[in-house]
Amino acid sequence: MRPGVAAPGVAPAAAQQGFSLVEVLVALAIVAVALAACMRATGQMTDTHARLRDRSLALVSAENALAELRLLRAYPPLGRASEPCPQGALELVCERIVEGTANRAFRQITVRVRMPADGPVLAELRSLASAWQ
Known part of the structure; x- marks a missing residue:
């Protein structure tokens, strides 16, 4: 066959261009x-960002609670x-949970921050308070 001439029953090359369905x-x-x-x-990233924001704000609240106790300079009751x-x-x-230690001059203070109505604990900080402040 000559180039450029299609065989009988076969479409020319130009007619076969494109994509099928x-x-x-x-x-x-x-x-x-x-x-x-x-x-x-994207949805998981948004959820993770919201949880991280909540935990960061809870950590700030826990730090504020411990700083307030230090500023009061009071030996906290159990x-x-x-x-x-x-x-x-x-x-x-x-x-705020205040517990005694082996040394009576110190008390362990634990601050847990959670959502209302017994939600999950978002942050927890521990510190020691001394009777000699």
């Missing part, structure tokens, strides 16, 4: 899966106390 559908399916994976990753300690728009509850 199946190829286009496969490409769309691949793009859809990739976009779904990106959306899931026991538990709970009080609200909001940070920004986040409602938090600070639980």
Whole structure:
């Protein structure tokens, strides 16, 4: 056969250019899966950022509670106390636990910060208080 002349029953090369419907559908399916994976990753990143923000604010609340005790320069009594300690728009509850140690001149103070209504503990700090402040 001569170049450029198609055999009988076969379309010329110029008529066969482009993509078939199946190829286009496969490409769309691949793009859809990739976009779904990106959306899931974005959602998880947003959730992680929100949890990290909440934990950071809870840590600030715990540090504030311990700093307040140091500024009072009082030897804290043994026991538990709970009080609200909001940070920004986040409602938090600070639980202060004062326990004795082997040395009676020191007391261990634990501050736990959690969400209201017995939510998860977001931050916990421990410190020692001395009777000789």
